[in-house]
Amino acid sequence: MDFPSPRSNLVKLQTYKPNFGKSKTNNLIRLSANESALGASLDAIEALKSFSKDLNRYPPQVSDELVNAISKRYSIEKKKIILGNGSDELISILAQTFLNTNDEAIYTEFGFLQFPQAISIAGAKGVVANDVNFTANVDNILSKINKNTKMIFLANPNNPTGTFIPKKEMMRLHESIPSNILLVYDAAYSEYVVNNDYSDGSELAGENENVIMLRTFSKLHGLASLRLGWGYASEKIIDNLMKVRGPFSVNTAAIMAGIAALEDLEFQNKSVKHNLKWMSWFEKELQSLNLDFQYSITNFLLIRFPCNNKHNAQNAENFLASKGILVRGMKVYGLPNHLRVSIGNETQNLRFLEELKIFLEN
Ligand SMILES: Cc1ncc(COP(=O)(O)O)c(C=O)c1O
Structure with a gap:
């Protein structure tokens, strides 16, 4: 039976898929969508x-x-x-x-x-x-x-x-x-x-x-x-x-x-300050882990993982997800060796680093 076909330019188009995780729990640490680290005003x-x-x-x-x-x-x-x-x-x-x-x-x-x-x-x-x-x-x-x-x-x-x-x-x-x-x-x-x-x-x-x-x-x-x-x-x-x-x-x-x-300028200023503080913290920590990254003026970082050993980006994404931490895989952007990580609140940032260290040490 014939099916009503969409316009021809849509045939090869992929649906945009964010990484919001599969788990239904609210305990996920979501660093995958560049959302505000401090919630809303x-x-x-x-x-x-x-x-x-x-x-x-x-x-x-x-x-x-x-x-x-x-x-x-x-x-x-x-x-x-x-x-x-x-x-x-x-x-x-x-x-x-x-x-x-x-x-x-x-x-x-x-x-x-x-x-x-x-x-x-x-x-x-x-x-x-x-x-x-x-x-x-x-x-x-x-x-x-x-x-x-x-x-x-x-x-x-x-x-x-x-x-x-x-x-x-x-x-x-x-x-x-x-x-x-x-x-x-x-x-x-x-x-x-x-x-x-x-x-x-x-x-x-x-x-x-x-x-x-x-x-x-x-x-x-x-x-x-x-x-x-x-x-x-x-x-x-x-x-x-x-x-x-x-x-x-x-x-x-x-x-x-x-x-x-x-x-609410107070909330906006607090968020910018928080971001700057944790961005420099991330930079220092990533350097000490010998991970390459792009210097970013935003609320997220693009991190490069080794491509020739088990500490690659896909394994890192999977490992972090198994610990309830979501980051954004970059294959869809043509960057299979990178992960994008949003700056979170203090607890989330510390947890991310703790698990990242465990991943890299094992
Ligand atoms: C560069 C850029 N433009 C636009 C958007 C979409 O923003 P909105 O939530 O207002 O649709 C995003 C969201 O990630 C973005 O990164």
């Missing part, structure tokens, strides 16, 4: 307590209150903000809005997996620009541009490498591309960054009609379960995206918690 949790009042009502199509709160927190223009059901939704609708079948979209070698996924789903051609030392490279991106290029997707800092392109290079990239190419600047981890030579892309997106900056509430703000992200771009881009975005894709709970989280 208590103010956001409090805000959700009054949520049940209007369950029968649709959320606003665009919450002015949340847009105002974002605009105030990040000193940016209200009319250039778009809200989304996680920044993942915005990545998808960007590809669907701007890519025709014959268009090409560039993404980087070890860039965020949702980029090639969204490009393929839109039915366009993804083109890979090679990294240099696990870092996106402006010249390699520029070398891939041709008359069919319509978009460039770039996470800065990048997931899963944790590396970044400095502000000057980002400016050079933008100056070197034609104005009909849309630069998607995904700054999901920007709030963790303290480096002076980094820019989150808000300036580029605020001043140019061919740049969109993407942000999320899933990382620093710790609201991953509510699915809330936002973009910052010219009104022309926003208007077109709103034609494609689900009319009510951002729910009321996310709006309420998002506003409260933005105002």
Whole structure:
């Protein structure tokens, strides 16, 4: 019997599979999804307590209150903000809005997996620009541009490498591309960054009609379960995206918690401090274990394991999982010898190291 076949460009596509483990217990230490180490802001949790009042009502199509709160927190223009059901939704609708079948979209070698996924789903051609030392490279991106290029997707800092392109290079990239190419600047981890030579892309997106900056509430703000992200771009881009975005894709709970989280600067500062402290701890500990890793400006680390003995990445992932510690295997990114580990809370970090040492000693 015939089966209703999906669009032909979906046939070879793999479903995105996070590593959340198989166990049903809540005791798992989950360092596999770059989530907030300290949970969520208590103010956001409090805000959700009054949520049940209007369950029968649709959320606003665009919450002015949340847009105002974002605009105030990040000193940016209200009319250039778009809200989304996680920044993942915005990545998808960007590809669907701007890519025709014959268009090409560039993404980087070890860039965020949702980029090639969204490009393929839109039915366009993804083109890979090679990294240099696990870092996106402006010249390699520029070398891939041709008359069919319509978009460039770039996470800065990048997931899963944790590396970044400095502000000057980002400016050079933008100056070197034609104005009909849309630069998607995904700054999901920007709030963790303290480096002076980094820019989150808000300036580029605020001043140019061919740049969109993407942000999320899933990382620093710790609201991953509510699915809330936002973009910052010219009104022309926003208007077109709103034609494609689900009319009510951002729910009321996310709006309420998002506003409260933005105002809780104490929680945000505490999270950044925690991250910096434990990132340097991880660096020292990994060095003393002779494990190679990428210096990261995010809340996670990409660690390289030996490939020619039993202490390889797959065995490490399995061993840690057997101890209830989840990390992210990187085969799907073409990095079979690496694991990505998110910074957790103190107890989780210490447990991870303890088990990692046992694995390497045996
Ligand atoms: C670079 C990057 N962009 C976007 C996202 C998705 O964020 P959200 O939870 O807002 O969909 C992630 C999540 O891991 C990410 O690493």
